[in-house]
Amino acid sequence: MAVKEILKDGNPILRRKSRRIANITEEDRIVIQDLKDTLYAGDGVGLAAPQIGYLKRIFIVDLRDGSEPIIMINPKIVKKIGTSEDIEGCLSYPGYEGIVVRPRKIMVSGSNENGKLVKLEVTGFLARAICHETDHLDGIMYMDNAKNIYKIQLEEDVDSKNS
Template sequence: MAVKQILQFGDNILKRSSRRVEKVDEELLGLVEDLKDSLYNGTGIGLAAPQIGVLKKVIFIDLRDKTEPILLINPKIIKKIGKEDSVEGCLSYPGYEGIVVRPKKVIVAGKSLKWEDVEYTAEGLLAKAFCHEIDHLSGILYTDKAKKIYRIQEEE
């Protein structure tokens, strides 16, 4: 559909909680296309609907060559296993990264675009991406959880 502007750190919409999606309709299908177009326009690996100004519980993750893209509606983490420090960045806070404690492994459940129940068991980068994007749905940014935030140094 369209590349949407990604809301930036400080925008109040990013701090608000999203609403559950009740059904797949034309509006939702348009939102999904906007999420995909907006993510692929940049270098990120995940995007949540609030980042493009839509307060609905929808996330899109694509680790590019590592896994198939994942679109998840009304996602929730149902189990967290272990903990580790994670380096994270965010399309809504460009130029910065932070150190965040995240689970080593998660089990995530939600609905597919076909409105089927789906569940993912994820480790490593995918687990971190799920946690990061699902946090966005509750108005939580990685900066709220970071032990340390720093500016990314530009390569000369």
């Protein structure tokens, strides 16, 4: 389909709640393919439909570790266990990272791209990524819950200062 522009912080679409999908349509399948194309054109691990301008409850997470990507429609986190504090970034807020507390383990349910019910129990970075993308569907950005946010210093920035 197409690589879409990723909306940046400040775009009002990112702060709106996404619509639930009753029946998966051809338009939804196009959105899913656009999410895949856009995610794989960059270096992120997750992308939610609002980030490319669609207010639909769909996200993709791919840790790029050889496991299958997770595409979830109408996700709902049904259980949160423990806490974990770690660094997060966002394709909609490039150049910055923040420390965010998330559940250590979650149980999430939703549908896959074929409409089949999926229930997952995940931990660690995958749980963090799913929580991050689910937040996007509710108009929540990671910065809303970050303890600290700081500008990322790229290696070429460091190299040019040392020259």
